Amino acid sequence: MKKLFAVILAFTLAAFTVGVSAQSEVNIIPLFSLYDLDSETDISCSFATEVLASGLATTSGSSTTTTSVSSSGVFNNIAVGDIIWASISGARTGRTLTARASADSATVDSAWTLPAAGVSLRYQRPTCGASSGWVAVDGAKMLIVAVNLSQISVTSGGIGFKIEGKFDSLPTAGATNLWPGDASADAHCDSGTYASGYCVFTAVDAFSVSNAGVQKPMFIRLVAQFTATDDANDLTTNLEQISASLQVSR
Numbered sequence: 001m002k003k004l005f006a007v008i009l010a011f012t013l014a015a016f017t018v019g020v021s022a023q024s025e026v027n028i029i030p031l032f033s034l035y036d037l038d039s040e041t042d043i044s045c046s047f048a049t050e051v052l053a054s055g056l057a058t059t060s061g062s063s064t065t066t067t068s069v070s071s072s073g074v075f076n077n078i079a080v081g082d083i084i085w086a087s088i089s090g091a092r093t094g095r096t097l098t099a100r101a102s103a104d105s106a107t108v109d110s111a112w113t114l115p116a117a118g119v120s121l122r123y124q125r126p127t128c129g130a131s132s133g134w135v136a137v138d139g140a141k142m143l144i145v146a147v148n149l150s151q152i153s154v155t156s157g158g159i160g161f162k163i164e165g166k167f168d169s170l171p172t173a174g175a176t177n178l179w180p181g182d183a184s185a186d187a188h189c190d191s192g193t194y195a196s197g198y199c200v201f202t203a204v205d206a207f208s209v210s211n212a213g214v215q216k217p218m219f220i221r222l223v224a225q226f227t228a229t230d231d232a233n234d235l236t237t238n239l240e241q242i243s244a245s246l247q248v249s250r
Contacts, residue, residue, distance in 0.1 A: 029135055031145070031222045031244040033083050033096045033126065034109055037159060038240075040229070044133025044221045047124040050085065053078060056118025057086065062111045066095075068104035069118035076103040078123045085122045086114060096243075097123075133221035134166070135246055142249035144210040145222055149201055153238035157228025160198030163209055165217030178217070179209050200227050220246065 030047045037043065055072025059065065068074040078084060078097055085094045095108035127133075137143055145163055152159060164175040180187035180199045189199035190207055222244050 025250045027248045027250075029246040029248060030083055030094075030124065030126075031133065031135075031246055032147075032224070032242045033081070034098070034150075035081075035126075035128070035224075035242040036239040037224055037226060037242060039224075040226045042130050042223045042225050043128055044130075044223050045126045045128040046133045046135055046221070047083060047126050050122040050124050051077075053084075053121040053123055057114055057121050058116055058118045059112065059114045062113045064098075064107050064109070064111050066106055066108055066112075066114065071104050072118075073103040074121055075100055075106045078106065078121070079125065081126055083124045083126075084108065085124075086112070086119045088112065088114065088119070133223070134219045135221060135248075136218065137216065137220050137246075137248055138169075138218040140216055140248045140250055142210070142247070143216065143220060144208055144247040145220075145244065146206075146208040146247065147222065147242070147244040148206045149204050149240075149242055150206075151239060151241035152201070152204060153240065154202070154226065155229045157226060158192075158200040158202035159240065159242070160195065160200045160225050160227050161192075162198045162223045164221050164223055166219040167217050169218055176217070178211075178220070195227065198225070198227070222246070 032045050035045060053074050054076060055074035056069040057066050057074045058069050080097050080100055082097050083094050084097055085092060093112060095110060095112060097106055098109050099107040147161060149159065162177055163179040165178045166173050166175055177197050180189055180194055182197055184194045187194040187199065191205050192199035192201040224242060
């Protein structure tokens, strides 16, 4: 069973309270979505602003196969790895596109039920790289990074995670290791192991890292890397699956 834990970042100055949270404006920002990690150096991701897709989408009952209504080409501009959003019975629901057969047919990561008449889709595209992934969080009351490592396949080592922050208004300024920090004595990695500023995981796990208080960064990002070698880029069965989001309460 996957675990859920919370560790308080080094810059925390005050405790989180339910009353404050209930009055906050909360935004959930995706950071990774079923990402297949293949890098032994730092990788971070962030997702672009949502774009409205043309056409309408539907499914035949509950299905991962999602198609256009009346060949409207709803997936014309949507690519594998994009997060797509739909309103289902008034609830905002997201899926990750895992395969695209055509502009009118695609597969998502888990089944959903879209009405026969169709529903509009919005989509977000990831940008990943060594210098990517920074999210502006200036003025936030509460930050929670939730990570789900749902599949891992390594020939040695594991996957290391850290959270970096910048306290300068310029995103090019130097980064601070907010979690797990630069000292092993202060690190909290739960089922992971601290190593050189990262919490390293060798098996599937789910965790969250939170902070509350006054002194918080202006920018934040989640960093991942292999600490040794991966699965030789097997594109069928041995993929890593990293999903993560940032909850910002203002």
